[in-house]
Amino acid sequence: MNFRSIKISIAAMLAGAASLPTSAAAHDFKVGTLELQHPWSAKAPPVAPVLGGYVTIVNSGSEADRLIGGSTPVAERFEIHQSSIIDGVARMRPAKEGIDIPAGATVSLQPGGAHIMLINPRQRPDEGEKFKATLEFEKAGAVEVEFVVQKPKPASQPEDHSGHQP
Numbered sequence: 001m002n003f004r005s006i007k008i009s010i011a012a013m014l015a016g017a018a019s020l021p022t023s024a025a026a027h028d029f030k031v032g033t034l035e036l037q038h039p040w041s042a043k044a045p046p047v048a049p050v051l052g053g054y055v056t057i058v059n060s061g062s063e064a065d066r067l068i069g070g071s072t073p074v075a076e077r078f079e080i081h082q083s084s085i086i087d088g089v090a091r092m093r094p095a096k097e098g099i100d101i102p103a104g105a106t107v108s109l110q111p112g113g114a115h116i117m118l119i120n121p122r123q124r125p126d127e128g129e130k131f132k133a134t135l136e137f138e139k140a141g142a143v144e145v146e147f148v149v150q151k152p153k154p155a156s157q158p159e160d161h162s163g164h165q166p
């Protein structure tokens with residue numbers, strides 16, 4: 001091993017340390033009267049054009065709010081989608097009006113239902129890693145959260161993503 005290869009292997013070790021897996025334990029965020037419980041995503045296959053984003057939103061206030069958008073460094077575009085089951089297949093379309101969070105309600109963004117879709121991923125974080133995103137609500141405003149990448153929950157349904165190839 002010459003000096004040059006030692007330097008390279010130290011650089012590789014440092015790069016590895018920066019992306020050490022973190023715990024997939026539940027984590028919550030708050031903004032206004034909203035509590036955002038355990039934002040999560042599944043690992044994207046190397047060719048997938050999208051990453052899904054899921055979170056449970058609890059509105060303990062007396063006024064409705066609305067998830068209207070967001071952003072993340074890991075993908076080019078952030079969209080909010082609605083899914084519905086048509087002939088046994090989950091199909092999705094952009095929810096231009098956002099997702100309504102009624103007063104006192106708990107709204108779960110989950111596979112097969114309303115969800116966040118991150119289009120054209122720039123990174124594909126591994127299971128156990130986290131990535132940052134900003135969620136924007138009509139009344140509560142913007143809030144920074146972290147999505148943890150984990151295995152999809154067993155109850156999740158397969159989704160047809162053919163509707164939004166980039």
Ligand SMILES: [Cu+2]
Pocket residue numbers: 081092115116117
């Ligand atoms: Cu989608």
